[in-house]
Amino acid sequence: MTDELTAVAANRSFGGWHKRFRHRSTVLGCDMVFAAYLPPQAEAGPVPALYWLSGLTCTDENFMQKAGAQKLAAELGIAIIAPDTSPRGPDVPGDPDGAWDFGHGAGFYVNATQEPWAKHYRMHDYVVRELPGLVERTLPVTDRRSVAGHSMGGHGALVCALRNPGRYRAVSAFAPIVNPSQVPWGEKALGRYLGPDRAAWAKWDACALIGDATERLPLLVDQGDGDSFLDTQLRPDALRRAAEAAGHPLILRMQPGYDHSYYFIASFIDDHLRHHAAALKC
Amino acid sequence: MTDELTAVAANRSFGGWHKRFRHRSTVLGCDMVFAAYLPPQAEAGPVPALYWLSGLTCTDENFMQKAGAQKLAAELGIAIIAPDTSPRGPDVPGDPDGAWDFGHGAGFYVNATQEPWAKHYRMHDYVVRELPGLVERTLPVTDRRSVAGHSMGGHGALVCALRNPGRYRAVSAFAPIVNPSQVPWGEKALGRYLGPDRAAWAKWDACALIGDATERLPLLVDQGDGDSFLDTQLRPDALRRAAEAAGHPLILRMQPGYDHSYYFIASFIDDHLRHHAAALKC
Numbered sequence: 001m002t003d004e005l006t007a008v009a010a011n012r013s014f015g016g017w018h019k020r021f022r023h024r025s026t027v028l029g030c031d032m033v034f035a036a037y038l039p040p041q042a043e044a045g046p047v048p049a050l051y052w053l054s055g056l057t058c059t060d061e062n063f064m065q066k067a068g069a070q071k072l073a074a075e076l077g078i079a080i081i082a083p084d085t086s087p088r089g090p091d092v093p094g095d096p097d098g099a100w101d102f103g104h105g106a107g108f109y110v111n112a113t114q115e116p117w118a119k120h121y122r123m124h125d126y127v128v129r130e131l132p133g134l135v136e137r138t139l140p141v142t143d144r145r146s147v148a149g150h151s152m153g154g155h156g157a158l159v160c161a162l163r164n165p166g167r168y169r170a171v172s173a174f175a176p177i178v179n180p181s182q183v184p185w186g187e188k189a190l191g192r193y194l195g196p197d198r199a200a201w202a203k204w205d206a207c208a209l210i211g212d213a214t215e216r217l218p219l220l221v222d223q224g225d226g227d228s229f230l231d232t233q234l235r236p237d238a239l240r241r242a243a244e245a246a247g248h249p250l251i252l253r254m255q256p257g258y259d260h261s262y263y264f265i266a267s268f269i270d271d272h273l274r275h276h277a278a279a280l281k282c
Numbered sequence: 283m284t285d286e287l288t289a290v291a292a293n294r295s296f297g298g299w300h301k302r303f304r305h306r307s308t309v310l311g312c313d314m315v316f317a318a319y320l321p322p323q324a325e326a327g328p329v330p331a332l333y334w335l336s337g338l339t340c341t342d343e344n345f346m347q348k349a350g351a352q353k354l355a356a357e358l359g360i361a362i363i364a365p366d367t368s369p370r371g372p373d374v375p376g377d378p379d380g381a382w383d384f385g386h387g388a389g390f391y392v393n394a395t396q397e398p399w400a401k402h403y404r405m406h407d408y409v410v411r412e413l414p415g416l417v418e419r420t421l422p423v424t425d426r427r428s429v430a431g432h433s434m435g436g437h438g439a440l441v442c443a444l445r446n447p448g449r450y451r452a453v454s455a456f457a458p459i460v461n462p463s464q465v466p467w468g469e470k471a472l473g474r475y476l477g478p479d480r481a482a483w484a485k486w487d488a489c490a491l492i493g494d495a496t497e498r499l500p501l502l503v504d505q506g507d508g509d510s511f512l513d514t515q516l517r518p519d520a521l522r523r524a525a526e527a528a529g530h531p532l533i534l535r536m537q538p539g540y541d542h543s544y545y546f547i548a549s550f551i552d553d554h555l556r557h558h559a560a561a562l563k564c
Contacts, residue, residue: 011545012508012537018545065544068350071552226294255294262347263293263300270353 005138008033014074015040018064027122027130028087034131035060037070041077042140048169048280049079049141050273053127053149053156056185057105058085063150066262069269076277079141083127085153087120101185102192108180109156110204112193121193124204128160128167146170146276150265151229155180158206158219158239165215170279172220172272174265175227178239179207185233207242218249220275222268224258287420290315296356297322300346309404309412310369316413317342319352323359324422330451330562331361331423332555335409335431335438338467339387340367345432348544351551358559361423365409367434369402383467384474390462391438392486394475403475406486410442410449428452428558432547433511437462440488440501440521447497452561454502454554456547457509460521461489467515489524500531502557504550506540 008020016039025032041047050073052063060082063069073080086092086107093116094103107123135141147168149157154176161171180186181201190201202208223236230236236252243250258264276282290302298321307314323329332355334345342364345351355362368374368389375398376385389405417423429450431439436458443453462468463483472483484490505518512518518534525532540546558564 011541011543012506012539012549013545014549066347068353068548070545070548071350224294257294259293261293263295263352266350266352267294267296 004134013037014070016042016070016074018070020060023134025087025126025130027126029120030087030089030092032084032088032126033060034084035064035082036135036139036141037064037073037080038140039074039077039079042079046140046142047077047079048144048146048282049081049135050276051127051132051145051147052080052082053109053147053153053160054082054085055149055151055153056085057100058153059105060084062262066266067269068266069273072270072273076273076282078273078277078280078282079139081131081135081141083131086123092120093117102189106152106189108152108186108189108193108204109159110190110193113200114193114195117193123156124160124163127156128164144169144280146280148172148272148276149176150174151260152177152185154221155186155206159204159209161217162206162209162213163203165213168217170276171217172275174222174268175224175229175234175260176206176221177233179205179235181205181208182238183233183235207238210239210242210248211246213246213248216249218251219243220272221250221252222255222272223252224255224260224264226257227260227264229260286416295319296352298324298352298356300352302342305416307369307408307412309408311402312369312371312374314366314370314408315342316366317346317364318417318421318423319346319355319362320422321356321359321361324361328422328424329359329361330426330428330564331363331417332558333409333414333427333429334362334364335391335429335435335442336364336367337431337433337435338367339382340435341387342366344544348548349551350548351555354552354555358555358564360555360559360562360564361421363413363417363423365413368405374402375399384471388434388471390434390468390471390475390486391441392472392475395482396475396477399475405438406442406445409438410446426451426562428562430454430554430558431458432456433542434459434467436503437488441486441491443499444488444491444495445485447495450499452558453499454557456504456550457506457511457516457542458488458503458521459515461487461517463487463490464520465515465517489520492521492524492530493528495528495530498531500533501525502554503532503534504537504554505534506537506542506546508539509542509546511542
């Protein structure tokens with residue numbers, strides 16, 4: 001570790017380490033905290049990493065505490081990096097009404113163009129470039145990367161992969177917001193971060209991006225059919241139609257009775273880890 | 283389900299269900315919430331149950347969200363019942379100073395004899411008798427029971443098993459308070475719940491009870507050697523000495539580098555589940 005990182009916490013976990021670090025983000029213009037699960041293999045040398053993007057209201061902690069991913073990650077020798085879900089701090093403007101679906105905890109993994117958001121809300125560049133660069137300089141983690149996420153973070157994972165061919169070996173999502181241009185959460189966030197011109201939104205919408213994808217990473221998506229946000233915010237059928245129209249590979253699994261919670265994620269995270277590990281050659 | 287239980291939440295989990303229920307506790311004189319993990323096998327018929335007793339400040343939720351126990355429980359066909367850690371509600375007196383280590387969230391699994399605690403703080407009778415009775419009447423769970431817990435709940439598990447021969451098929455603990463009569467957390471709690479006469483405390487102290495144990499259930503105990511409470515509150519060597527003196531079977535595993543968190547519990551919960559399942563004949 002260098003002086004770029006300040007240790008916040010360290011817990012032994014399945015023979016490896018769960019660690020939390022604080023650092024100064026140049027891209028976001030604020031201090032940020034992220035978590036890293038380092039499997040036992042990282043003590044012998046650098047290992048590939050899955051970047052996990054969390055959903056609305058989350059921090060780096062939700063996935064690490066609730067997904068139950070460490071056991072198989074330790075077996076496979078894959079690191080997991082979990083960033084926060086927005087810039088934070090007293091200098092970072094949040095939702096004017098204090099709502100939970102915009103601002104702090106709701107960066108939507110875009111680069112904002114509108115004031116007052118543009119100065120700090122550049123989560124795309126942070127999770128795609130700045131954070132991996134930092135991690136690969138300071139932790140025993142290679143540049144073999146993959147990306148996954150949940151809900152808003154599922155949207156983030158799909159968009160990060162589709163916008164950055166060659167950067168990730170695999171991508172997957174749980175209950176992603178696949179078509180943010182067309183649903184209330186996305187309309188609110190994109191309308192503020194990117195402004196009212198909907199043409200600018202298409203660059204941050206998986207259903208729009210998939211038509212122009214030059215890379216054909218198979219998209220693995222799990223979606224519970226008991227998810228209370230299914231019809232209003234998530235609409236996986238839109239992704240299915242867009243993938244079919246584009247001839248893009250998609251494995252969309254509807255999971256009967258499962259909801260939007262981490263109980264759902266935990267139930268299928270091992271399938272996702274194996275999907276990523278195969279591509280990362282763990 | 284009968285009208286004894288009010289459903290609070292239900293989440294699909296590993297092919298089974300995580301459910302939370304509210305009910306009126308006669309023993310505690312207040313409403314209580316508990317959680318049940320019901321594995322897929324419970325849809326075909328009643329299954330045995332592990333009762334999990336949590337530590338200071340916890341509710342029914344900590345273990346269910348953070349321990350990662352459901353995957354193996356679903357394979358083994360074992361239910362997990364997680365009660366709250368104290369009586370609750372505006373009518374239940376808490377710590378006079380608002381401390382977190384006494385009162386609400388800190389029932390210590392004893393039957394209080396002193397006022398104003400004696401009216402509500404009867405967690406031993408609740409977790410040993412009332413709750414299993416309710417669960418076995420209303421959920422697909424048999425009377426084949428085992429008990430485990432963490433920290434204050436590890437103390438609770440050891441004491442419940444040692445005080446009630448024949449009631450549990452197996453017992454285990456993570457970082458238990460093995461000798462509450464001799465450590466600050468225990469002295470505070472037992473001194474208030476049971477009064478200043480330390481002779482009364484021995485009936486709630488695993489190190490004291492083990493000498494008179496008539497049943498010889500092997501005690502499985504995991505303890506991290508990086509646990510910040512190890513020397514002040516936990517002192518597993520006291521249990522080792524008491525077990526040796528009594529000729530009582532004890533498997534005490536010191537886990538190098540592990541702390542007091544759920545990252546520690548998650549790392550070894552599968553070993554405990556297999557220990558319980560073997561005794562429960564799952």
